[in-house]
Amino acid sequence: xxxxxxxxxxxxxxxxxxxxxxxxxxxxxxxxxxxxxxxxxxxxxxxxxxxxxxxxxxxxxxxxxxxxxxxxxxxxxxxxxxxxxxxxxxxxxxxxxxxxxxxxxxxxxxxxxxxxxxxxxxxxxxxxxxxxxxxxxxxxxxxxxxxxxxxxxxxxxxxxxxxxxxxxxxxxxxxxxxxxxxxxxxxxxxxxxxxxxxxxxxxxxxxxxxxxxxxxxxxxxxxxxxxxxxxxxxxxxxxxxxxxxxxxxxxxxxxxxxxxxxxxxxxxxxxxxxxxxxxxxxxxxxxxxxxxxxxxxxxxxxxxxxxxxxxxxxxxxxxxxxxxxxxxxxxxxxxxxxxxxxxxxxxxxxxxxxxxxxxxxxxxxxxxxxxxxxxxxxxxxxxxxxxxxxxxxxxxxxxxxxxxxxxxxxxxxxxxxxxxxxxxxxxxxxxxxxxxxxxxxxxxxxxxxxxxxxxxxxxxxxxxxxxxxxxxxxxxxxxxxxxxxxxxxxxxxxxxxxxxxxxxxxxxxxxxxxxxxxxxxxxxxxxxxxxxxxxxxxxxxxxxxxxxxxxxxxxxxxxxxxxxxxxxxxxxxxxxxxxxxxxxxxxxxxxxxxxxxxxxxxxxxxxxxxxxxxxxxxxxxxxxxxxxxxxxxxxxxxxxxxxxxxxxxxxxxxxxxxxxxxxxxxxxxxxxxxxxxxxxxxxxxxxxxxxxxxxxxxxxxxxxxxxxxxxxxxxxxxxxxxxxxxxxxx
Numbered sequence: 001x002x003x004x005x006x007x008x009x010x011x012x013x014x015x016x017x018x019x020x021x022x023x024x025x026x027x028x029x030x031x032x033x034x035x036x037x038x039x040x041x042x043x044x045x046x047x048x049x050x051x052x053x054x055x056x057x058x059x060x061x062x063x064x065x066x067x068x069x070x071x072x073x074x075x076x077x078x079x080x081x082x083x084x085x086x087x088x089x090x091x092x093x094x095x096x097x098x099x100x101x102x103x104x105x106x107x108x109x110x111x112x113x114x115x116x117x118x119x120x121x122x123x124x125x126x127x128x129x130x131x132x133x134x135x136x137x138x139x140x141x142x143x144x145x146x147x148x149x150x151x152x153x154x155x156x157x158x159x160x161x162x163x164x165x166x167x168x169x170x171x172x173x174x175x176x177x178x179x180x181x182x183x184x185x186x187x188x189x190x191x192x193x194x195x196x197x198x199x200x201x202x203x204x205x206x207x208x209x210x211x212x213x214x215x216x217x218x219x220x221x222x223x224x225x226x227x228x229x230x231x232x233x234x235x236x237x238x239x240x241x242x243x244x245x246x247x248x249x250x251x252x253x254x255x256x257x258x259x260x261x262x263x264x265x266x267x268x269x270x271x272x273x274x275x276x277x278x279x280x281x282x283x284x285x286x287x288x289x290x291x292x293x294x295x296x297x298x299x300x301x302x303x304x305x306x307x308x309x310x311x312x313x314x315x316x317x318x319x320x321x322x323x324x325x326x327x328x329x330x331x332x333x334x335x336x337x338x339x340x341x342x343x344x345x346x347x348x349x350x351x352x353x354x355x356x357x358x359x360x361x362x363x364x365x366x367x368x369x370x371x372x373x374x375x376x377x378x379x380x381x382x383x384x385x386x387x388x389x390x391x392x393x394x395x396x397x398x399x400x401x402x403x404x405x406x407x408x409x410x411x412x413x414x415x416x417x418x419x420x421x422x423x424x425x426x427x428x429x430x431x432x433x434x435x436x437x438x439x440x441x442x443x444x445x446x447x448x449x450x451x452x453x454x455x456x457x458x459x460x461x462x463x464x465x466x467x468x469x470x471x472x473x474x475x476x477x478x479x480x481x482x483x484x485x486x487x488x489x490x491x492x493x494x495x496x497x498x499x500x501x502x503x504x505x506x507x508x509x510x511x512x513x514x515x516x517x518x519x520x521x522x523x524x525x526x527x528x529x530x531x532x533x534x535x536x537x538x539x540x541x542x543x544x545x546x547x548x549x550x551x552x553x554x555x556x557x558x559x560x561x562x563x564x565x566x567x568x569x570x571x572x573x574x575x576x577x578x579x580x581x582x583x584x585x586x587x588x589x590x591x592x593x594x595x596x597x598x599x600x601x602x603x604x605x606x607x608x609x610x611x612x613x614x615x616x617x618x619x620x621x622x623x624x625x626x627x628x629x630x631x632x633x634x635x636x637x638x639x640x641x642x643x644x645x646x647x648x649x650x651x652x653x654x655x656x657x658x659x660x661x662x663x664x665x666x667x668x669x670x671x672x673x674x675x676x677x678x679x680x681x682x683x684x685x686x687x688x689x690x691x692x693x694x695x696x697x698x699x700x701x702x703x704x705x706x707x708x709x710x711x712x713x714x715x716x717x718x719x720x721x722x723x724x725x726x727x728x729x730x
Contacts, residue, residue, distance in 0.1 A: 004232045005721050021271055027278055034082070034158040035281040036075055044074035056152040058211075060192065063152060068120030075156055076105060076118040079167040082158055087118060089126040089148035090159075090168040092183045092485060094134040094595050098313055099173075101128055102166055123169065124150045130175050134598070136591025138175050145176040151184060154310050157280050161321065170310055179588050183309070183487035186583050190494035191305055193581040197501035198351055198359070198375070204508070204518060205371040211354040214494050216308035217474070219299040220315065221290055221343035221482050223331040224266050226729060229721040230329040234618075235610050239603075240333035240483070241401070243611040243699065244619070246707040247339030248724040251293065258291045263730050265326065266296065273315075273322040274298075280318070282311040292340035293727040302348070305494070309486045312345070316483075334481040335401035337723060338703075342402035343482035347489055350474040351375060351497075361473035370522065373424070374504070377526050377533075379475060380415050382500035383468055384533035386492070386577065387413040388557050388568035390468070390477075393492040395565035395596070397603040399481035403560075409467035409479045411565070412551045412558045414538040416466035422539060428523065429530045465542035491583065499577045504529070562600045563688040569593045597688045601678075604691040608675050611702055612668045618719045619706050620661055626713045627657045657712060663705040671698035 032039075041050050049070040055061045063071070079087070088100040103126075105116040130138075130146020154170035173182035180186050191214055198212035230236045235243040262270065270287050277284050286299040300311065316332055323330040335342035351359040359375040383390055390413050394403075402408045417425070467479040480489050504525060511521035535554040540547060551558060559565035568574055570593045578584040584592070630650045637647045644651070678690035710718060 005229075005719060005725075007228070007232075021268075022275065030275060031278045031283070032281040034160070034279040036078060036156040037281065040078055041074070044078045046070055046074075049074065053152055058153075060153070063124075065120055068124050072118050072120050072123040075123065075167065076116070079158060079165075080105070080116070082165060084158055084165045084167045086164075087122070087167040087169065089128075089150075089171040091128075091148050091171045091173040092313055092487070093173055093181060094183070094592070096483065096485065096599075098317060099128070099133070100166070100168065101126065126171070128173070130173075130181060133173070133181060134595040135175065135181055136594040138177075138179050138181065138587065138591050146174065146181060147176070148173050151188065151306075153188070153306055155281070157314075159280075160276070179585065179591070183485050183491070184306070186491050186588075187306060187309060187487045187494075189583045190491045190498070190581070193498040193583065194351070194494040194501075197498040197505070200505050201374060201378075201501050202353060202359075202371070204374075204522060206353075206355060206357075209353045209355055209357075212359065213352050213354075214305040214490070215302045215350050215352050215474075216305045216486065216490060217300065217302040217348040218308060218312050218486055219286075219297055219344075219346040219348070220312065221295065221297045221345065222319065223292070223295050223333075223336050223343065224269065224323065224328050225294055225331060225726050227324065227327045227329045229726055229729065230331075232721050233726075234614055235607075236329070236331070236336070238610050239607050240331060241336045241398075242338065242723075242726075243607060244614060244703050244706045244710075245338065245720065245723050245726075246710045247337075248722070248727065250724075251340050251727075252291055255291070257289050257293050257295070260289045262287070262289060262296070265328070265730050269323060269326045269328055270296070270298070272325065273319050276318045276322055277311075277315055280311070280314055282315055282318075284315075290341070290343075292337070294730075295341065295343065302350070305349075305490050309490065312486050332483040334396075334398040334483060337727065339723075340727070342408060344402065344408055344478060345480045345482045345484060345486065347477040347480050347486055348471070348474045349477060349490070349493055358473050360470075360475065370519065373428070373526060374522060375501075376417075376421070376470070377425070377529050378500045378504050379497055380417070380536065381529040381533045382493075382496040383413065383415055384536040385500065386496040386573065387536060388559070388565075388571070389492050389496065389574050389577070390489070391479075391557065391559050392565050392568040392574075393489040394477075394479045394481060394484065395559075395562040396481055396484065397562055397600045397607075398483055399479075400560075400562055402481065403479060409465060410542050410548070410558075411560050412542070412548065412556055413467050413479075413536070414542060414547075414551070414556065415533075415536050416469040416539060417537060418470060419539070421470065422537070425530050425537075428527050429534070466538070467542070495577060495581050495583050498581055502581075561692050563597065563685070563692050566593060566596050566600070567685075569596070594684060597684055601684070601688050601691050604696055605675065605679075607699070608671055608691075608695050611699060612672060614720070615664050615668050615702055615706055619709060620664060622717045622719050623657055623661055623709045623713050626717050627654055627661075629714070630654050630657075653712060657709065660705040660709050660712075664702055664709075667698045667701045667705070671695060671702070674698065 038054070041053060045053065049067050052063055052067045053071055056063050085106070086102040086104045088102045090098060090100050093099050103122070105118050106114065107117045108114055126148045128146055128148060148171040151170045151172055156167060156169045159166050159168050170184070172180065172185040172188070174180055174185060194214050195212050199209055202209040202212060233242065235241065274284055274287070283301040283303065284298055285301050286297070288297055289295070290297045303311065319330045332343065334344070353359065359372065360379070362372045363369050391411060403411045467477065469476050469478065477489055477493065480486065507525045508521045511524055512518055516524070535556060538547065548558060570590055575586060575589060578589055579586070630653055634647045634650050634654070674690070674695045678687050678695055681687045681690060710722065
C-alpha cells in the first residue's frame with residue numbers, strides 16, 4: 001500500500017478520540033461571552049456613548065469622534081479584562097474568506113514610555129492594501145490605498161486562536177475613491193433600501209411601522225473527514241473536492257445516515273465548535289447527520305441579515321480551526337465527492353417590522369392577511385422579474401457541480417408556494433376579469449382569510465427540488481452553495497424586493513389618485529403582479545426533464561454554467577435595479593463581474609493543474625508498477641512451461657491497463673494544450689468560456705479511466721485514500 005495512504009490509515013486506527021462536552025455548563029452561561037454586546041456596553045460605556053452606539057446600530061446615525069473615543073476606551077478595557085493584546089478590523093473581501101490585520105494596543109510615547117492605547121481613530125478606520133485584494137481593476141498595483149470602516153450595527157467580538165485572543169471589529173472595505181470592495185458594504189445598502197421601500201408599503205396597513213428588517217436563518221451543510229486521509233489527497237488539499245476517485249460499493253443508497261446517530265468523534269468536534277460559536281454569539285440550535293455518509297448540518301435561529309451573514313462567515317472559520325484540534329477536516333465545498341449528495345446552504349429569508357410582525361406570516365384578520373399577501377406577491381414578482389440575477393447570485397465553479405444533480409435545485413429559478421396559497425393566488429387573479437368592486441373586495445378578503453390556514457407551516461408541504469420555496473413564514477433559497485458568503489444572494493434578494501415594492505407603491509398610488517379605494521387598488525395591482533409572475537410558479541418536480549422543457553416554453557432561463565450565469569450581473573436590467581436603489585455604481589458592478597469571472601477561471605485552472613498532476617505523478621506510476629508485476633508473473637509462468645491459457649487473465653489485465661493509461665495520458669496532454677490556448681486568450685469572458693467548455697471537458701474522461709484503474713490496480717499500490725476510507729473511516 002502507498003506509504004502516505006498507509007500512514008494515514010494506521011494513524012487513524014491508533015487515533016485517540018478527543019473527548020469534548022459542555023462540562024456541565026449551560027449554553028446561556030457561555031452565550032455571547034466574547035461579544036461586546038448591549039449588556040457588556042452598559043457596563044463599560046457612559047450613558048451617552050451607549051445611547052449613541054445603539055442609535056447608530058438601529059438607524060445608521062453617524063457617531064461623533066468624541067463618542068468614538070469613549071467607545072474605543074470602553075471596548076479596550078473590556079477586551080483587556082479577557083487577556084486581549086491585539087485588535088483587528090475584520091472584513092469580508094471578495095476572496096470568499098475573511099481578512100484581518102492585527103495591531104497591538106502597545107505603543108511608545110515620545111519619552112519612550114510604553115503604554116496601551118486604542119482610540120477612536122483606530123476603532124473607526126484602518127488602511128489595508130486595496131490592490132492586494134480582488135478589485136476588478138478599481139485599484140492598480142501601484143494604487144495601494146484602501147480603507148476599512150467600522151460597522152457599528154455588528155458587535156465587536158474576541159476571536160480565540162491557540163493561546164492568543166484578538167479583538168475583532170466588523171468593518172466594511174472600500175477603495176480610496178469610495179467603491180465597495182467587499183460583501184458587507186452593498187449588503188448594508190440593500191438592507192437600507194428594503195427597509196425604506198417596505199415601510200412605505202406597510203403604511204397602507206399600519207402607520208406605526210417605522211422599520212422593516214430583513215431576517216435570515218441559514219442551514220450549513222458540510223462533510224467531515226479524517227485530516228491525515230484528506231492531506232494524503234492533493235485534490236482535497238488544494239481544491240476542497242476529489243477530482244478523481246471511484247464511488248464505493250456502499251454510498252447513500254441505503255438511506256441509513258440521515259438523522260442517524262452522530263459518530264462519537266464527529267460529535268466531540270460538533271460540541272467543541274458549538275461552544276466556540278456560542279461564545280461568539282452565534283445562536284446555533286440544530287445539528288444532525290445529513291443524507292450522504294460523513295455529511296452533517298447545523299443551523300441557528302433567525303437573526304437580522306447583517307448579523308446572520310457575519311455569524312455564518314465566522315462559523316465557517318471556527319469550524320475549520322476546531323476541526324484541526326480533532327485531527328479532522330471540515331469540507332465546505334459544494335461537491336467534495338462524486339456519487340453522493342453535495343452540500344448547500346439554505347437561506348431562509350423573511351421581513352419583520354419593529355411592531356413585531358413577520359410580513360411573510362399570515363395573520364388572524366382579513367386586514368393582516370392582505371398585508372401578508374402584498375409582501376408575498378411582491379417577493380414572487382421580484383424573483384420572476386430578476387430570475388437571472390437570482391441565478392447569478394449563487395453561481396460559482398463549485399456550485400456548478402451541485403445544481404441540478406438530483407440532490408439540489410436545478411439552475412432554472414422557480415418559486416414553490418404550496419397548494420393552499422396557489423389556490424389563493426389563482427382566486428385573486430381570476431375573481432373579476434376587469435375591475436374589483438367594493439363587494440368583490442369584501443368577499444375576496446373574507447375568502448382569503450378562510451383559505452389561508454392559521455398555522456400555514458403545517459399545511460404547506462415542502463418541495464426540496466425547488467430553488468425558491470415558501471415554507472410557511474419565510475422563503476427558502478435552497479440553491480445557495482455551502483461555501484458561499486450568504487451576503488451575495490441576500491444583496492440581490494433585498495434589492496429586487498425593494499425595487500418591486502417601490503414600483504408597487506407607485507402603481508397603487510396611481511389608482512388611488514384616480515379615485516379607487518385603497519384596498520381595491522392594492523388588490524388590483526396584486527392581481528396584475530400575480531398574472532405577470534405566473535410563469536415562475538411551479539409546484540412539481542424540478543429535477544424532471546419535463547420541467548426543463550416546460551420552463552423553456554414559459555420563457556425561463558436555464559444557465560447551466562457559471563460564465564453564462566454571471567453575465568446577468570451586467571445586463572441592462574440588473575444595472576438599472578442596482579443603480580436605482582443605490583447599491584452599486586456601474587463601475588462597481590462591472591468590477592464585481594470581472595472578479596467573479598476571474599475567480600471561476602482560477603478555480604478551474606487550479607483543478608486542471610491538480611488533476612493532471614495526480615494522474616501523471618500518482619496514478620499512472622502505480623498502474624505501471626502493477627502492470628510490471630503482472631508482466632513479471634506472465635514471464636515466470638512462461639518460464640516454467642505453462643501455456644498461454646494459464647496466464648490469459650493476466651495478459652488481458654495488462655492490455656486493459658495499457659488502454660486506460662493511454663487514455664489518461666492522451667486526455668491530460670490534450671487538456672494541457674487547451675489550457676495553454678485559454679491562457680493566451682486576452683478577453684476574460686472568452687477565456688472563462690474556454691475553461692468551461694474546452695478545458696473542463698477533459699476532466700470526466702480523465703476521471704473515468706483513472707477510476708477504472710483504481711478498480712484494477714493492487715490496493716496496496718494505490719496511492720490515494722479511497723472513497724470507502726474517506727467516507728466511512730472515522
